Amino acid sequence: MIVILKQKIEQEKIIKLTEELEAQGVKVNPVIGTEISILGLVGDTSRIDPSKIEANTIVEKVMHVQEPFKKANRMFHPDDTIVDVNGAKIGGNKIAMIAGPCSVESEIQITEIAKDVKEIGANFLRGGAFKPRTSPYAFQGLKYDGLNLLKVAREKTGLPIVTEIMSPYDIEVFNENVDVIQVGARNMQNFDLLKELGKINKPILLKRGLSATLEELLMSAEYIMAGGNENVILCERGIRTFETYTRNTLDLSAIPALKKLSHLPVVVDPSHATGKYWMVAPLAKAAVAIGADGLIIEVHNDPAHALCDGPQSIKPSKYEKLFEELKVIANAVGREI
Amino acid sequence: MIVILKQKIEQEKIIKLTEELEAQGVKVNPVIGTEISILGLVGDTSRIDPSKIEANTIVEKVMHVQEPFKKANRMFHPDDTIVDVNGAKIGGNKIAMIAGPCSVESEIQITEIAKDVKEIGANFLRGGAFKPRTSPYAFQGLKYDGLNLLKVAREKTGLPIVTEIMSPYDIEVFNENVDVIQVGARNMQNFDLLKELGKINKPILLKRGLSATLEELLMSAEYIMAGGNENVILCERGIRTFETYTRNTLDLSAIPALKKLSHLPVVVDPSHATGKYWMVAPLAKAAVAIGADGLIIEVHNDPAHALCDGPQSIKPSKYEKLFEELKVIANAVGREI
Amino acid sequence: MIVILKQKIEQEKIIKLTEELEAQGVKVNPVIGTEISILGLVGDTSRIDPSKIEANTIVEKVMHVQEPFKKANRMFHPDDTIVDVNGAKIGGNKIAMIAGPCSVESEIQITEIAKDVKEIGANFLRGGAFKPRTSPYAFQGLKYDGLNLLKVAREKTGLPIVTEIMSPYDIEVFNENVDVIQVGARNMQNFDLLKELGKINKPILLKRGLSATLEELLMSAEYIMAGGNENVILCERGIRTFETYTRNTLDLSAIPALKKLSHLPVVVDPSHATGKYWMVAPLAKAAVAIGADGLIIEVHNDPAHALCDGPQSIKPSKYEKLFEELKVIANAVGREI
Amino acid sequence: MIVILKQKIEQEKIIKLTEELEAQGVKVNPVIGTEISILGLVGDTSRIDPSKIEANTIVEKVMHVQEPFKKANRMFHPDDTIVDVNGAKIGGNKIAMIAGPCSVESEIQITEIAKDVKEIGANFLRGGAFKPRTSPYAFQGLKYDGLNLLKVAREKTGLPIVTEIMSPYDIEVFNENVDVIQVGARNMQNFDLLKELGKINKPILLKRGLSATLEELLMSAEYIMAGGNENVILCERGIRTFETYTRNTLDLSAIPALKKLSHLPVVVDPSHATGKYWMVAPLAKAAVAIGADGLIIEVHNDPAHALCDGPQSIKPSKYEKLFEELKVIANAVGREI
Structure with a gap:
């Protein structure tokens, strides 16, 4: 200093x-x-x-000339962290493919999509049960019913489930029922929630806030880790800038930067970053080329009737095509999918 | 649409x-x-x-050509809302003067400052008991002890107290003990917290998020109001931009904009906006000139030893001088302090 | 409308x-x-x-519901534009590789680097003769002497030269001596310069301004094209955001966006975007994966003693390694280098 | 360092x-x-x-721990600079009031407005002859004819004229005919233009670029001053942020910051900052309250038919009312208008 x-x-x-x-x-x-x-x-x-x-x-x-984070700092932990999710891994040579709808809508919807993405090769199922929406009048998710439907989909496919938590009240039920707990961009500095998540052992997927610096993201990871839970996965999902053509600006340089600063795995969400389905494939390819450890992609079997985020969802057929293309790029950079 | x-x-x-x-x-x-x-x-x-x-x-x-907020919309509620805090008002012709330290540190500290700012003319006491800090290793506030000290200061001065809530777990205790509940910038889109605050009747001071648009701020107010609590006070406290000379960029044009879009009162926090004590006075004057309904200013009797945010705190003597200057500007724009 | x-x-x-x-x-x-x-x-x-x-x-x-640009608009010109630079192409299936030092320093420096990058496979030589520097006290370039040295390097390698213009006074000499005229980010809305460049026929490499929207970039291209010069190459080189870890934030989603909105070729400058040499390779790979038509990369044989931008320059040996890696990624997305 | x-x-x-x-x-x-x-x-x-x-x-x-600018630095020049424009002053106790239309349209238009604002009390006339427009198809100004009309208006009112230069080609004619030469936001880092302006002795009004930091603005002033012309007036006119409700975000904290860092006078342009006529008055009041040395306000006698920037122009009657209100605020902060 x-x-x-x-x-x-x-x-x-x-x-x-x-x-x-x-x-x-x-x-x-x-x-x-x-x-x-x-x-x-x-x-x-x-x-x-x-x-x-x-x-x-x-x-x-x-x-300050030294990073203020300790447990998240690569300086004190040179080796890459690999987060173990019931045997499935995030981090390491194999790129984690997380896919599913923005929100869980019905048993048939979530199980169909889960089967589709599983067959294509995805190794995690995402789906929102509790939805953070800008408007109080918008669909807020199926909540606990949504969690139950995710469990049904997991049972039918074996895919571990990744879903977002919005309140410390729900930590116990998430800890029991979910495989990876997601902290959304809007809650990245909800420090009370982070502290509570530090007390459990469940993997946490921590999304970067819309205006969070890389250091702030790592300090939020530090909150969880300082509490004792070192199973943190970082997620770049776009930052807010002056450019409005895309909903947010995906900051892909964050991936090499975070991997230099920290040993934690870093995944990318190209769907939320732009809000446009036709940008998902090119951004996903760039994310793999630059060294992301995983991709979270919104896949829906009927985007035009999705209860939320239809414009950024792609159909399973398109996901399948993308999956094959990503394998080739992964190979080109010495990784596998 | x-x-x-x-x-x-x-x-x-x-x-x-x-x-x-x-x-x-x-x-x-x-x-x-x-x-x-x-x-x-x-x-x-x-x-x-x-x-x-x-x-x-x-x-x-x-x-969309129409604002998505209803209850917060001036279109459907042309008259200014005046929030009543046990008789003290926020909104209306008189400008609310909220002052106090960043965080409550001890009984002597908070009661001394409370007496000082009361004597100068402030009509609300601010002071943090639960502190949102970027680092898990920084001082996190005195918590419930801090709330108790605020109550002591209120008893000794009669000033209503304004303090920040960080978790829905604390709503009951805040509702019983506090006069105005502050929602910090980092929790502006903590929708679960907002929903809970919509169920009580206590005035809520809602700070604009670092990267929140005016519409998003009003949608967060709408969350609280849609739940039934219409006692919402908006607060501009600086937004995140590329400029790093100041900690944030105080967006003073937000005041006339919010007052056009909404009937809710709007207060300004010049202390957090810049992080520099010598900028507090000029920004406070500008805020009064532009039409703010109140000012939240950090006052500390020993900034160099404050447990947080010392660099942006001013001493009571400086607050007194500023107070007198602000009265003149308030008069110049047809308001009073 | x-x-x-x-x-x-x-x-x-x-x-x-x-x-x-x-x-x-x-x-x-x-x-x-x-x-x-x-x-x-x-x-x-x-x-x-x-x-x-x-x-x-x-x-x-x-x-407005329709883009305000006409000549740059893909709607009225569905086929990709391929810019011909004395036989070398920018646009089309083959990715243009532009490389060289930030600034021309001496005959031996520029000819050595030109030979190195030519041998590795680059097809254009970049090098600044007129340098836009934030400080009037910083090295401003060798100016006309620099242009002459670039010509010597072109003679020895056959590589067409790309260099930045800063004043309309120099258009004639650039038109005669240079192969691609670069307009820097700071001059993207120097409309008088753009108008003059519209009157000649030389290919123009137009860099996106630090805070320019995609629409503004395309409107600046429209200025040149409206004057009659349709040989415009767009360049994404990072935008200014709140994040300071990297000098700018490379907006890679701009590439698919620009290619959808316009028929003009789009190249990427990963060196200026971040200001860090170790980020050049990962960003270059991402740029190829996402569909860029070319890459401008700063290569210097002695970065520690470069007269400018040393921290973002890579050595020829590193460029060679990157070149080979990029070939594999180009193949993976159906392109060639 | x-x-x-x-x-x-x-x-x-x-x-x-x-x-x-x-x-x-x-x-x-x-x-x-x-x-x-x-x-x-x-x-x-x-x-x-x-x-x-x-x-x-x-x-x-x-x-770097020390500011890189020397001649613009208050450290080496503690007293405020007062720029003399043929006897009229910018800087010092009296606030400079610069008013006029966005662009010069006709003799009757510019002379009528000039008379109106002169009578109200303005001491400088602004009006664009050369207009930087995003679109090549938009009205580009009357150019040299516009300069001549400004001179007619000056002759009839005695008001010194402030107008924007866009090309180094025009420096001679501006130097002969204009009283204050404005450098627009888009040309703030057009270093070749700045260098040429450093060679003359005419006052230069230098606008902050849309994404320029305060340090960069001062470095651009340094370019002019290093050349020998120390008559520089700085102008805050809004920066580009994520907020789109206003066209730009007026950064009023820049005024105390610039006055601390530098001895140069600082004026504010509230018209361009927001693009909304109804925001001009509140922002102008705030600018005076915070310590601006002058105000540039767009006044037009028929905003609905103005050839440019009608939405942000106010009528003379409104300017008159504002002028009176500003006098009161100026007095409140110990200044005069």
Whole structure:
């Protein structure tokens, strides 16, 4: 951590600040220049709150040079984490293929789609039971009935189920019934929910918030991991920018960046990123080429009558074609699907 | 709602879509052009999900021309809403002055600051007991002890208390002990929390999310209001942009915009917007000049040792000076403080 | 074009506006609802200025449903444009590989790099002679001497040269000496420069501005094409967002979007997008997978002593390895390099 | 300047880098930690290119702690600059009121508006002769005829004229005929134009680019000042963000920020920022309250038939009312209009 001091500060004030900082267990190395002076802090700075130092009247600003996350940090955990979901893996050489409808609508709908994507080769089933919708008047999901239908689909296909949680009230029922618990973009900094999820052992798929930096995403993962649950899967799903042609802007450079900063697996959701079905295939290919560890793709057997997100869903026939194309690209980058 | 059709669509497909739409209770007026054809939907379109129409293969895109919020909409409620907080008002001619520390730290700290800001003229006390922090290793607030200290400060000053809720688990205790419940920027789309807050009658101060559009902010207000709680106060606190000199970019044009779109009161938080204490005064003045109904300002008696957000806190003496300056500006725009 | 009217407008005012609009050569179809009324404009609306209609007091807002660009529009030119550069092609099945240093530094530097990338397989040489730098104190390029050195390198390798123009004063000398004229991101809306470039016949590589929408990029292409020069190549090079880990955010979804909206070839610059050499290879692979028609990559034989943009430059040996990997991905998507 | 080194770097490589840096005339102070090591550079670092250091393989990143601008920097020029425009001032206690139509349309239009705003109290006339338009098919301004009409209006009212330049070709004619030369947002980083403007002595009104940081705006001012022309006026006119309700987001916190970083005067353009006439008055009030040195407001006598930007223009009668309101606010903050 580096503390930039204001100009023309008296020596004794610098000494006082130095003592305060060293009392917190770090070593302070001063660099005194003619115009700018800095204090270099060396040691374990993770417990030091930079904003507290910045509030000091002799301080111009504080820059941290070390990432503030520990458990999620590749520096302290060089090997890739592979998350085990009842034997199925996310992370490692094989790319996880997660597919299914935006929301669970009926037994026939979810089991049909589950069978279709299973046959094509998907290894996880996604489907929303609790739906975060911008409007209170929009369809909010089948809730607990939806969870039960997902279980029926799992039983018929063997596919582990991935579904979104919206409230800490539901953690117990999710922990018992679901294979991967998804935290949606809007809840990425719902810290109370994250803390609760840190207390269980279930794999958590953590989506990046619409305006979250990579560091904030990793700090949210750190919340879960600091609680004791290290089974975290990161998910890039598009960020909010000025461009409105696509619903969000898929930040594919986040994949190599996250994999450099962290050992956690990173999956990509090309469906939510753009909101356009015809963009799913090209973005999915790019995601595999750039090194994603998995893909979450919305597949629906009747997009025009889907209860939500029809415009971004593709039909099973299209998913099948895409699946074959992705295999070739995976091979080209030394991975398999 | 306007449905833009793709080019060269057969007549019969347009008729089929028209019938499907009219079955949902709206009237469809077609405008058929040589290159572009559209369907104009007239009637109550608030229950129609545009993304469902957009998933139809003959549809290019859907534009909504009417705001999707009802209860928060000034169109259906032309008069300004004034929220009553045990007799103190937010909205109306008098500007609400909410002040206090980022977080409650001790009895002496919160009661001292409360007395100071009360004496200066503030009519609400703010102070965080539950703190949403990016890092799990940062101070998370005194929690229930903090709430109790806020109550002590209220007893000693008579100031109603405004504090942030982070979990639906705490609604009961907040409803009993707090005067205004704040929903932070990171929870603006924590829809489960919003729904629960719609079931009580307590005033809710709803902060705009870092990347939330004005329409999304109003839709989140709508969640609370649709549940039955119409005591909602909106709060602009800065949005995330590419500019990093300030922590966020305070979007002051949001104030006239929100007041045009909605009847709800709008307050401004200049402290969180920039993260810099020396910007609080100029931004507060601008907020009053532009028509804000209130100001939330962080005041701390020892910013350099504040447990959080010291760099953006101002001392009581500075708050007093600002208070006097704001009175003059309020007068200049026909308001009072 | 769709004109949304304000509420409760008198019939006669609507008739007056309708007449004004029809006098401009379009047909107006009214859709009158209980709460919202709209006018649908049918015909050639490209010469109608929506902001003029919006200034009318009875108009709420104007939405355009048709793209405002004509010559760049795929609707009127369904086949892909292939730009011919003295026999070398950009567009079509073969992916154009453009490589070279950020700036030309010396004869030995540019000729060595040109030979290296030529041998590896690149088919265009890039190199800046005129450099747009944020600081007036930074190296501004070798200017005309740089152009001469590029010509020497072209003579020795046969590679056509791509270099940036910054001033209309230089069009004549660029037209005579250069093979592809690059317009940088900062000049994407330097309309006077674009107009001048529309008068010559030289291929123009037009980079997307840091905060330009896809529509604005295509409108800038339209400026050049409207002047008579249809040899335009579009370039995605990253947009400015809130994320600061990478210098910009490469918007790869722009590639399928631009190829749907327009017939012009689209190339990608992964070097400028992130500013980090270790991200060039993964982003280049993703760009090929998603369908880019070419790649501009900064290659330098001594990045640590490059006069600019060293951190994003890769060495020839690394470019060679990447080149081989890209061939495999190109094959996987039915293209060749 | 601070150089963060990669982990576990051999001593000799650090020594080599230190020597290279000191050869460039700065002193290097090393801070060697267990996990992170840094080099603190002290002295005149303005000629050192951080990206060149960053390209070194032992360097993680470079942070600059001192602003890279010199002539625009308040640190080296503590007093406010007041720009003199033939006796009229921009900067200082009196707020400059610049008003007029988006574009010059006819002699009667520009002279009528000029008389109106002069009578109301404006001290500068604005009006576009050369118009930067997104579409090549939109009205591009009356060009040299427009300049002549501005001169007629100046003759009749005595108001100095402010108008935009788009090409270096026109500098001579602008220098002879115009009082303040405006550089539009789209040309803020048209460095060749800036360099040419540095060679004359005419006041330059430099608008912030749509996605320009404050530092970049000041670096563009530095381009002009480094050339010898220190008569630069900065202008905040809205930045591009995700919010689309307003055309841009007026960043009013930029005013106190720029005035802290620089001694140059700062004016605000509330008309272009939002594109909505009914927002001009509230934003103008906020701009005065926050400390702007001037306001550029679009005034048109017939907005509905204006040749451009009608939706954001206000009528003279409305400008008159606003003018009176602004006087009161100016007084409230110790300024005058």
